Amino acid sequence: MSVTFRHEPMHIPTYAPYAANTLPFFLEKKAYQGATGRVYPVPYTDRLSNEPEERAYDAYTLENEHIRVVLLPQLGGKIHGATDKHNGYEFIYQTPVITPAMVGLAGPWVSGGVEFNWPQHHRPTTFHPLEATPCPNADGSMTVWMGEAEPFHRMRGMVGVTVYPGRSYVEAKAVVYNRTDAPLPFMWWNNLAVRVHEHYKAVFPPDIAYGNDHDRRAVIPFPVMKGVYETARPFDYGEGTDATWFSNVKLPTSVMIARGQSDMDFLGGYDFDADAGTITVADHHVSVGKKMWTWGDGPFGRAWCRNLTDNEDRYIELMTGVYTDNQPDFTYIMPGETKVFSQVWYPIHGIGEVKNATIEGAVSLQIERGVARLGTIPTRLQEGATLALLLGGEALFETRAALSPARCLLTE
Numbered sequence: 001m002s003v004t005f006r007h008e009p010m011h012i013p014t015y016a017p018y019a020a021n022t023l024p025f026f027l028e029k030k031a032y033q034g035a036t037g038r039v040y041p042v043p044y045t046d047r048l049s050n051e052p053e054e055r056a057y058d059a060y061t062l063e064n065e066h067i068r069v070v071l072l073p074q075l076g077g078k079i080h081g082a083t084d085k086h087n088g089y090e091f092i093y094q095t096p097v098i099t100p101a102m103v104g105l106a107g108p109w110v111s112g113g114v115e116f117n118w119p120q121h122h123r124p125t126t127f128h129p130l131e132a133t134p135c136p137n138a139d140g141s142m143t144v145w146m147g148e149a150e151p152f153h154r155m156r157g158m159v160g161v162t163v164y165p166g167r168s169y170v171e172a173k174a175v176v177y178n179r180t181d182a183p184l185p186f187m188w189w190n191n192l193a194v195r196v197h198e199h200y201k202a203v204f205p206p207d208i209a210y211g212n213d214h215d216r217r218a219v220i221p222f223p224v225m226k227g228v229y230e231t232a233r234p235f236d237y238g239e240g241t242d243a244t245w246f247s248n249v250k251l252p253t254s255v256m257i258a259r260g261q262s263d264m265d266f267l268g269g270y271d272f273d274a275d276a277g278t279i280t281v282a283d284h285h286v287s288v289g290k291k292m293w294t295w296g297d298g299p300f301g302r303a304w305c306r307n308l309t310d311n312e313d314r315y316i317e318l319m320t321g322v323y324t325d326n327q328p329d330f331t332y333i334m335p336g337e338t339k340v341f342s343q344v345w346y347p348i349h350g351i352g353e354v355k356n357a358t359i360e361g362a363v364s365l366q367i368e369r370g371v372a373r374l375g376t377i378p379t380r381l382q383e384g385a386t387l388a389l390l391l392g393g394e395a396l397f398e399t400r401a402a403l404s405p406a407r408c409l410l411t412e
Helices: 299-307
Strands: 004-014 053-063 067-072 078-084 090-092 101-104 107-109 114-117 131-136 142-149 156-163 170-177 184-186 189-195 200-203 210-212 219-221 253-257 266-271 276-281 289-294 315-321 331-333 338-349 354-358 361-368 371-378 382-391 394-403 409-411
Touching (some): 053 131, 053 156, 067 156, 078 170, 078 338, 090 189, 090 276, 090 338, 189 266, 189 289, 200 315, 266 315, 266 354, 276 315, 361 382, 371 382, 371 394, 382 409, 394 409
Antiparallel strands (some): 004 053, 078 114, 114 189, 131 142, 142 156, 156 170, 170 338, 184 331, 200 266, 210 219, 210 253, 253 289, 289 315
């Protein structure tokens, strides 16, 4: 099946922001996400409607036999959501209502989807319309390019979101160009939102040993946290708490993984109620940042999620950053330099918590009471796939099967 493309209005209930202030705001000393909170020349909006209205958004939908991906260039050029067509699972959380909150640098910000954040976090134009251009490719894939000239340094940045024939992943290829004659600072972090509940688990590479918060103010063992995490709101995790389970983190919490810990390229999460999950894959030499952000499974977190939707949805963000492994760390781009980088997201199901993943697929391994449970699911049809368990180079178990994004393999 080839990739299909639709450009049509998508009607979404929206708590619309009021018009931006007509006078410029010079908030030179305001702190924001560890960087300067200066907003000029971006107009500042400080009032939001309390009543929803139906709004039509320019939606770009990319679809093949495996996945459906919806883009909303009007909302900062974001991926609005993505669905596994084989089981209906939203592997990128798609909020059913646009309920902005005053989180953005210039005011309104909306949760869900994938937010591409640059040149700082959150994107200064996260609630502004961006340019969008659909491009069919010679291999049958389809790309929608979304971009802008950012308002502070006038760098050019864009992201091309591509769906390929026969593949279950969506790729985001970013291009940043410094068209000035001065070195300029920038960061690029992707905010991937996933819907969560008490049986949802974030999945980090198994070679990770510790995490830290913004500015590396606090460091703690991770994923099993021990002792007090001395972050913005300190919390005692006692003798050991697995903080990748959503319900185990009660306060707003950021955990970032310092570069050099992991030789693996993936990050993900698994919904054990839906028996499905989400995988991110990016070159860890370039995409050095891995992060989990949660409002926390407590009264404060539930209140914030109610602020951001109408249906009690809760979510966390599984984030990836390029060139820098912490916020607000910045990297530099030289005069006339172009930086290009990419990553993919894809759905999985039926195999449980992943232990490794590449662009070709994901594998799981659980060992309990002398029994090994192995699982795998590819991102394309594999007629004669081999799944093997090795110990010291010796094969303990091997099997062959025809696999596809619709058909995983789970065996003991």
